[in-house]
Amino acid sequence: MEEVKLFWTWSSPYAQRIVWALKLKGVEYETMYEDLTNKSRSLLEYNPVHKKVPVLLHNGTSVCESLVILEYVDETWNTAARLLPEDPLARATARFWAKFNDDQVLAWAFQAYISQGVEQEKAKEHTLEKLDIVEKQLTGKKFFSGETLGFLDLVFGWMAIYLDIVEETSGIKILDKERFPLISAWMENFSHVPVIEENWPDREKLISKYKHMRKHFISAAAANNGTGS
Amino acid sequence: MEEVKLFWTWSSPYAQRIVWALKLKGVEYETMYEDLTNKSRSLLEYNPVHKKVPVLLHNGTSVCESLVILEYVDETWNTAARLLPEDPLARATARFWAKFNDDQVLAWAFQAYISQGVEQEKAKEHTLEKLDIVEKQLTGKKFFSGETLGFLDLVFGWMAIYLDIVEETSGIKILDKERFPLISAWMENFSHVPVIEENWPDREKLISKYKHMRKHFISAAAANNGTGS
Numbered sequence: 001m002e003e004v005k006l007f008w009t010w011s012s013p014y015a016q017r018i019v020w021a022l023k024l025k026g027v028e029y030e031t032m033y034e035d036l037t038n039k040s041r042s043l044l045e046y047n048p049v050h051k052k053v054p055v056l057l058h059n060g061t062s063v064c065e066s067l068v069i070l071e072y073v074d075e076t077w078n079t080a081a082r083l084l085p086e087d088p089l090a091r092a093t094a095r096f097w098a099k100f101n102d103d104q105v106l107a108w109a110f111q112a113y114i115s116q117g118v119e120q121e122k123a124k125e126h127t128l129e130k131l132d133i134v135e136k137q138l139t140g141k142k143f144f145s146g147e148t149l150g151f152l153d154l155v156f157g158w159m160a161i162y163l164d165i166v167e168e169t170s171g172i173k174i175l176d177k178e179r180f181p182l183i184s185a186w187m188e189n190f191s192h193v194p195v196i197e198e199n200w201p202d203r204e205k206l207i208s209k210y211k212h213m214r215k216h217f218i219s220a221a222a223a224n225n226g227t228g229s
Numbered sequence: 230m231e232e233v234k235l236f237w238t239w240s241s242p243y244a245q246r247i248v249w250a251l252k253l254k255g256v257e258y259e260t261m262y263e264d265l266t267n268k269s270r271s272l273l274e275y276n277p278v279h280k281k282v283p284v285l286l287h288n289g290t291s292v293c294e295s296l297v298i299l300e301y302v303d304e305t306w307n308t309a310a311r312l313l314p315e316d317p318l319a320r321a322t323a324r325f326w327a328k329f330n331d332d333q334v335l336a337w338a339f340q341a342y343i344s345q346g347v348e349q350e351k352a353k354e355h356t357l358e359k360l361d362i363v364e365k366q367l368t369g370k371k372f373f374s375g376e377t378l379g380f381l382d383l384v385f386g387w388m389a390i391y392l393d394i395v396e397e398t399s400g401i402k403i404l405d406k407e408r409f410p411l412i413s414a415w416m417e418n419f420s421h422v423p424v425i426e427e428n429w430p431d432r433e434k435l436i437s438k439y440k441h442m443r444k445h446f447i448s449a450a451a452a453n454n455g456t457g458s
Contacts, residue, residue: 075317088304
């Protein structure tokens with residue numbers, strides 16, 4: 001009997017990827033809910049370097065970093081549909097865009113979410129520029145991987161849930177359907193895949209949590225700058 | 230006949246990884262030297278997103294991002310010794326530390342190199358803390374991968390060359406042998422592997438180039454802050 005546990009919090013876009021991957025693979029696992037304001041001893045033990053979710057515990061050994069976990073899940077439970085393609089060049093392309101998403105698209109959208117004023121405007125512009133690049137990757141495709149859902153769809157999947165949350169909680173408009181018709185169409189396709197639809201976090205709860213977190217980030221930034229908010 | 234071209238500059242720690250990997254695999258390739266102050270049309274065409282070296286061109290198709298290229302090289306020329314281990318857990322561990330190196334160790338060392346005063350002191354402290362974590366990974370091992378050179382040794386390989394350059398050009402001490410005995414021993418082992426030794430960039434040329442670049446970074450930062458340097 002193998003033991004699979006996922007340390008996560010319901011509102012983390014990184015943890016969400018792993019839920020999707022495990023469900024797609026049909027892997028049974030136990031959910032270990034983490035309150036990130038009061039991290040468990042287990043989380044600190046299993047991810048001592050970053051102390052973050054998600055952490056996948058497989059037969060007692062931990063795997064950390066969501067992109068690393070996605071590849072681990074794909075390589076370990078490789079009987080079901082593969083997430084990454086088999087061809088080395090297609091794999092390299094997928095890894096390239098996954099890094100681009102995490103370092104650029106998600107990073108700038110997060111920056112727009114936690115900032116205000118001129119800084120927010122700048123972060124929003126960067127986000128839009130990065131999304132222009134993402135938009136081109138979807139030319140002629142239903143999913144990032146082609147006709148069916150794959151690794152990159154799980155990586156970019158946060159956009160379908162969280163861009164709306166960023167817009168709603170921080171008062172900026174990012175996803176203009178005229179500027180991003182292909183991303184908008186992909187979001188529709190993505191959100192109707194059964195595994196995705198069945199594991200969609202509650203929008204109202206997310207808005208409430210992300211509103212609260214935004215206040216916290218903004219007052220922390222103001223304190224850091226030595227300026228009032 | 231396959232065509233392999235590597236776009237690089239001799240002084241880039243990221244490009245250096247790919248040279249080592251191709252040499253270890255015995256892959257014949259053509260070197261396309263890039264002057265990063267005057268980038269070629271080819272570089273802009275083959276890496277339009279980041280416009281950076283290294284870029285590997287294989288039969289006309291480009292692969293970018295050094296960690297992505299390393300995995301591509303490993304998967305494509307897989308008859309010779311593998312860089313990554315076969316076991317999914319060992320592979321995940323290697324990918325975790327590769328990301329830790331790029332996002333944390335190399336990033337903070339670079340920050341220490343391009344800064345001065347209090348900011349440099351802070352960056353140096355972060356670098357040392359990250360190196361403490363790296364140090365522990367070498368317990369009981371000759372190389373990061375164990376008894377023989379592997380993927381992680383190429384990823385961390387920059388330390389053997391460039392920590393010295395950072396120290397020499399920016400006047401700080403990072404690699405204390407008493408604090409980092411295992412990293413110091415690994416550097417010795419690493420630098421004596423024939424492929425590594427035979428492809429070592431010229432130290433005097435590196436110092437001259439990195440001194441020059443440091444001046445440029447520091448005056449650019451001062452201009453950005455609106456303060457004189």
